[in-house]
Amino acid sequence: MGMPSKLKNMNVFNDGTSYAGVATSVTLPKLTRKMEAFRGGGLGGAVKADFGLDDDALKVEWACGGYLTQVLKQYGAVDVAGVQLRFAQAYQRDDTQEVLAVEIIVRGRHSEIDRGESKVGDDTEMKMVTECVYYKESVNGETVFEIDVLNMIHMVGNVDTMQAIRTAIGL
Numbered sequence: 753m754g755m756p757s758k759l760k761n762m763n764v765f766n767d768g769t770s771y772a773g774v775a776t777s778v779t780l781p782k783l784t785r786k787m788e789a790f791r792g793g794g795l796g797g798a799v800k801a802d803f804g805l806d807d808d809a810l811k812v813e814w815a816c817g818g819y820l821t822q823v824l825k826q827y828g829a830v831d832v833a834g835v836q837l838r839f840a841q842a843y844q845r846d847d848t849q850e851v852l853a854v855e856i857i858v859r860g861r862h863s864e865i866d867r868g869e870s871k872v873g874d875d876t877e878m879k880m881v882t883e884c885v886y887y888k889e890s891v892n893g894e895t896v897f898e899i900d901v902l903n904m905i906h907m908v909g910n911v912d913t914m915q916a917i918r919t920a921i922g923l
Contacts, residue, residue, distance in 0.1 A: 754845070754847055754848075755846045755847040755848075756845070757844060757845050757850070757852055758843060758844060758845075759841055759842070760842050760844045760851075761841075761842050762775065762778070762841040763839075763840045764778065764814060764837065764838070764839055764840075765839075765840070766820075766836075767826075767835060768836075771816055774817055774818060774820070775814070775815075776817055777814065778814040778815075778839050779812065779813040779814070780839070780856060781810045781811055781858075782809065783810075784805070784806035784809045785802055785804065785805060785806055786802075786804060786805065786806045787800040787801065787802055787803070788800065788801050789801075805899070805901065805906075810883070810885065810899065810901070811882070812837065812860075812881070812884060813882075814837070814839075814879070814882070815878065815879045816877065817876065817877050818877075819878070820878055823878065823880060827862050827865055829862070832885050832902070833859040833902065834859075834860075835859065835860060835882065836857065836858070837857070837858050837859075837882060838856070838857050839856040839857075839858075841854040841855070841856075842854075852891055853892050853893070854889070854890070854891055855888075855889070855890045856888070857886070858882065858886060858887050858888075859885060860882050860883050860884035860886070861882065861883060862882050862883075863881050863883045864879075864880065864881035865878060865879075865880050866879040866880075885900070885901040885902050886899065886900050886901065887899045895907065895909075904917070904923060
């Protein structure tokens with residue numbers, strides 16, 4: 753019998769600026785796909801056709817305590833990949849003490865900045881939603897996923913699932 757790896761600590765980097773002691777939470781993308789049912793003659797039922805990433809597949813929600821001028825200045829980013837965020841996480845098993853270093857790098861722009869309620873004597877927190885066009889997840893330095901929407905790259909492990917389609921359309 754074993755113990756699961758649990759998140760023991762994390763840090764957020766916004767365009768290289770460390771938010772250690774400031775970052776409070778992150779909700780990573782669900783990595784959803786757009787699937788549509790197809791029921792053709794000769795099939796015993798519907799088959800889901802895969803049309804790539806869902807519209808909200810790379811949405812990241814994250815929060816920090818205090819007041820972050822850097823984030824507010826990024827709100828008007830014109831470049832669709834204008835903001836880079838890096839989430840560094842440490843997961844540890846309590847039975848073996850094994851630590852997994854999980855790193856997630858995303859690029860996109862903020863669609864929402866919620867500064868919550870400002871009340872003297874109460875804690876303050878800013879919540880951001882960042883719509884991403886790039887996503888890379890690594891565990892102990894090994895890439896698990898790399899999705900680059902603008903360049904039509906979708907790596908799962910060492911397999912680029914979009915290579916044949918890029919080739920077929922001359923990219």
